[in-house]
Amino acid sequence: MQLLVSVRSVAEANLAGQLSVDLIDLKEPNSGSLGATSPKVWQAVACQWHQRTRVSLALGELPEVVSVANVPAEADSVKIGLAGCRRQPDWQSELSTLFDQLPNGVQRVAVYYADAHLADSPSLEDVLDMARQLECQTFLVDTYDKSAGAVFDHMSPMQLKKLRDRLHADGLHFALAGSLRVKHLSSVAKIQPDIVAVRGAVCHRDRTGEIDAELLQSFREQLRLAWKLDRQEVLSRS
Numbered sequence: 001m002q003l004l005v006s007v008r009s010v011a012e013a014n015l016a017g018q019l020s021v022d023l024i025d026l027k028e029p030n031s032g033s034l035g036a037t038s039p040k041v042w043q044a045v046a047c048q049w050h051q052r053t054r055v056s057l058a059l060g061e062l063p064e065v066v067s068v069a070n071v072p073a074e075a076d077s078v079k080i081g082l083a084g085c086r087r088q089p090d091w092q093s094e095l096s097t098l099f100d101q102l103p104n105g106v107q108r109v110a111v112y113y114a115d116a117h118l119a120d121s122p123s124l125e126d127v128l129d130m131a132r133q134l135e136c137q138t139f140l141v142d143t144y145d146k147s148a149g150a151v152f153d154h155m156s157p158m159q160l161k162k163l164r165d166r167l168h169a170d171g172l173h174f175a176l177a178g179s180l181r182v183k184h185l186s187s188v189a190k191i192q193p194d195i196v197a198v199r200g201a202v203c204h205r206d207r208t209g210e211i212d213a214e215l216l217q218s219f220r221e222q223l224r225l226a227w228k229l230d231r232q233e234v235l236s237r238s
């Protein structure tokens, strides 16, 4: 299990990097669930950190992404949200065109919004189909409307566990996000995603505040403990 932390600036990326998170994810929280930071920040962070940790980029929602020309080759992966695409017939081919323009080696993340009805985004089956067709390496479940609860308000742990099994059978990594908090970690540990992705839980106030080193360290420790406890329970039952 790896920890991804979304950061909005070079300073926050440096903090997350110094605390050895597994993935530094660049994202502007004031611009929505997958809001993009500037290409200048992508470049600076990817160049500085790519040899020590993976750097992922949020590029925004598909209808507003016009180009991926500024994505640095040092980035590990990119994700593009699908809000507003549910009734757009060409969303998959538009996404495919953008993915094909990425620098070699930059991985593709498929994004499914658990609150798809609020995002007007494609269904789970449609996003799964796209992930296979466009050869995505990771499948992210996140929430679009951060004021409408956490991921578990839209999908049950059982649904997420079944999804993880399907993704693993297809050779995809599973990343789980959506206003995850310490109180959710025992459920998260049972689901066993490959990547746990957060921002709000490790910020002052809310996800638009600043990342706090102590909150980040404490969240990571709680995640480690929840994982350990779950593994012990599994072993004791077997």
Ligand SMILES: O=C[C@H](O)COP(=O)(O)O
Binding pocket: 006, 025, 027, 142, 146, 177, 178, 179, 180, 197, 198, 199, 200, 201, 207
């Ligand atoms: O990719 C992960 C997201 O940035 C999670 O943000 P959140 O924890 O505030 O929902």
